[in-house]
Amino acid sequence: xxxxxxxxxxxxxxxxxxxxxxxxxxxxxxxxxxxxxxxxxxxxxxxxxxxxxxxxxxxxxxxxxxxxxxxxxxxxxxxxxxxxxxxxxxxxxxxxxxxxxxxxxxxxxxxxxxxxxxxxxxxxxxxxxxxxxxxxxxxxxxxxxxxxxxxxxxxxxxxxxxxxxxxxx
Numbered sequence: 194x195x196x197x198x199x200x201x202x203x204x205x206x207x208x209x210x211x212x213x214x215x216x217x218x219x220x221x222x223x224x225x226x227x228x229x230x231x232x233x234x235x236x237x238x239x240x241x242x243x244x245x246x247x248x249x250x251x252x253x254x255x256x257x258x259x260x261x262x263x264x265x266x267x268x269x270x271x272x273x274x275x276x277x278x279x280x281x282x283x284x285x286x287x288x289x290x291x292x293x294x295x296x297x298x299x300x301x302x303x304x305x306x307x308x309x310x311x312x313x314x315x316x317x318x319x320x321x322x323x324x325x326x327x328x329x330x331x332x333x334x335x336x337x338x339x340x341x342x343x344x345x346x347x348x349x350x351x352x353x354x355x356x357x358x359x360x361x362x
Contacts, residue, residue: 237263248285250278254299275299284336291327 237260244253253274257264264270278297282289295301300308309329312318319330331337 234263245274245277248278248281248297250297250299254296271299283331283334286331287333287337288321289329289331291329294329 237256241253241256241260241263244250244256257274275298282294282297286293295305298305298308309318309320309327313320317332321328321330
């Protein structure tokens with residue numbers, strides 16, 4: 194244990210100089226480097242997670258671009274994040290300006306046009322031309338249109354109310 198702690202204080206050159214023929218030094222060094230790389234990957238995942246949880250999609254995509262090895266390791270990663278971003282937007286907005294959508298899903302140009310056409314045809318999106326940019330009208334739901342929310346606690350049959358009148362009397 195004490196030897197391992199002491200070995201961590203050495204540089205690579207020090208370890209090789211101490212005993213260049215010891216294969217364990219290289220194995221220990223490889224293990225140490227792998228642990229450092231794993232720690233860095235966890236830090237990146239924590240940062241990415243924070244950006245998603247706080248709906249800071251632009252910063253998420255910037256950080257994800259710097260760490261392509263993470264997103265490329267997971268099949269469908271970008272599509273899943275895009276779906277999540279759309280879900281968050283649909284909970285928040287009734288109408289989304291095109292630049293906000295671009296920032297959230299990280300798609301531009303012709304790919305974005307095809308994406309919008311697909312969702313207009315299949316997801317009930319309506320694309321309005323307003324002024325200088327487009328506005329995407331998202332389908333109504335109980336979160337972006339509060340009047341659609343049904344609160345069962347608010348529904349009380351009149352008969353139940355009339356039963357307490359004599360007690361209040």
